Amino acid sequence: MSDTIISVKNVTKQYQATQAGGIKNISFEIKKGDVVAIIGESGSGKSTLLKSIYGLLKIDDGEIFFQNEKVKGPDEQLIPGHKQMKMVTQDFSLNIYAKVYDNIASQLSNTDLKTKAEKTNQIMEHLRISQLQNKKIIELSGGEQQRVAIAKAMVADTQVLLLDEPFSQVDALLKNQLRGDIKRVAAETGVTVILVSHDPADGLFLADQLLIIKDGKLLQTGKPAEIYQHPEHIYTARILGNAVVLNKADAEKIGLKTEKEMVVFYPEWAELKSNWDSRRFEVKDVYYKGFYDELLLERNGVLVRALQLNRGAHKKNDHVQLNIGRFLEF
Numbered sequence: 468m469s470d471t472i473i474s475v476k477n478v479t480k481q482y483q484a485t486q487a488g489g490i491k492n493i494s495f496e497i498k499k500g501d502v503v504a505i506i507g508e509s510g511s512g513k514s515t516l517l518k519s520i521y522g523l524l525k526i527d528d529g530e531i532f533f534q535n536e537k538v539k540g541p542d543e544q545l546i547p548g549h550k551q552m553k554m555v556t557q558d559f560s561l562n563i564y565a566k567v568y569d570n571i572a573s574q575l576s577n578t579d580l581k582t583k584a585e586k587t588n589q590i591m592e593h594l595r596i597s598q599l600q601n602k603k604i605i606e607l608s609g610g611e612q613q614r615v616a617i618a619k620a621m622v623a624d625t626q627v628l629l630l631d632e633p634f635s636q637v638d639a640l641l642k643n644q645l646r647g648d649i650k651r652v653a654a655e656t657g658v659t660v661i662l663v664s665h666d667p668a669d670g671l672f673l674a675d676q677l678l679i680i681k682d683g684k685l686l687q688t689g690k691p692a693e694i695y696q697h698p699e700h701i702y703t704a705r706i707l708g709n710a711v712v713l714n715k716a717d718a719e720k721i722g723l724k725t726e727k728e729m730v731v732f733y734p735e736w737a738e739l740k741s742n743w744d745s746r747r748f749e750v751k752d753v754y755y756k757g758f759y760d761e762l763l764l765e766r767n768g769v770l771v772r773a774l775q776l777n778r779g780a781h782k783k784n785d786h787v788q789l790n791i792g793r794f795l796e797f
């Protein structure tokens with residue numbers, strides 16, 4: 468228990484106006500120093516959960532604890548939010564006409580100017596923005612502003628960093644770099660990071676703990692690899708791995724026997740072979756995916772997808788054998 472920093476217990480928050488949305492009876496714990504990714508589609512309740520943890524929303528039911536102290540809602544304190552947590556929203560809340568250095572340093576007191584300068588320089592180094600320190604925010608790209616916003620949020624000994632869609636402003640290449648940097652900074656500084664993203668790849672890459680949210684409910688939480696390999700819901704397998712989902716009748720048409728209603732497998736669990744046997748599929752289409760092909764295959768009117776690492780080996784209209792080594796039943 469001692470290394471738990473955040474406990475969310477049976478938290479419900481519904482919005483009066485919509486009578487829907489929000490989050491429903493969510494419980495989980497976060498370990499100090501972990502990177503936690505909350506993954507779900509748009510409108511699933513991710514931001515509601517993040518704001519509730521920070522104390523920005525009045526929750527209807529349940530409790531949230533920071534260490535052993537209850538997080539107060541906006542009606543219970545003068546300035547909503549939690550002193551040891553910082554939230555970076557998509558608008559960054561930076562002073563766009565001030566310099567990078569001053570934006571970050573503004574979070575520290577002037578009583579010890581040497582420490583103030585040291586801490587500001589150190590966090591800029593961590594986030595690789597030292598070279599930008601004399602630039603004004605308005606002169607920076609979206610990705611650079613994102614880094615400054617994170618540095619500003621972290622500089623004053625923040626224990627929990629809350630990031631709402633931190634990669635929304637960066638392109639694919641910079642996104643990989645920023646993801647790596649957040650992971651590294653969390654490991655180096657010991658800060659606990661809770662981030663919200665609609666892109667499951669963010670969670671799989673970054674997180675020590677993943678939370679899958681759908682329609683305001685927590686479907687599953689755990690380590691990314693565990694959730695990926697053992698999803699408890701079809702939705703989880705679909706968003707994490709673009710799984711193939713078949714009903715019982717279709718599954719049987721391609722030779723998969725099940726007592727349950729649905730069969731699910733990730734394309735990489737199916738092995739392609741050229742041998743001609745009873746489990747043959749016809750290649751309906753080939754999608755170029757860079758270092759591999761994705762094949763759309765058909766058998767008895769049922770379509771499935773499989774990966775072809777040996778690019779170009781099978782072409783449209785070829786017949787192939789597919790060994791589905793593992794599948795899940797729901």
Ligand SMILES: Nc1ncnc2c1ncn2[C@@H]1O[C@H](COP(=O)(O)OP(=O)(O)OP(=O)(O)O)[C@@H](O)[C@H]1O
Pocket residue numbers: 482483484485487488489507508509510511512513514515516665
């Ligand atoms: N202030 C509000 N008033 C009424 N309904 C709201 C309010 N904020 C959010 N909702 C509703 O609650 C649901 C969850 O919203 P939330 O912003 O938490 O989702 P999200 O998963 O973060 O989505 P996105 O990725 O689009 O930001 C949505 O249906 C949304 O319309």
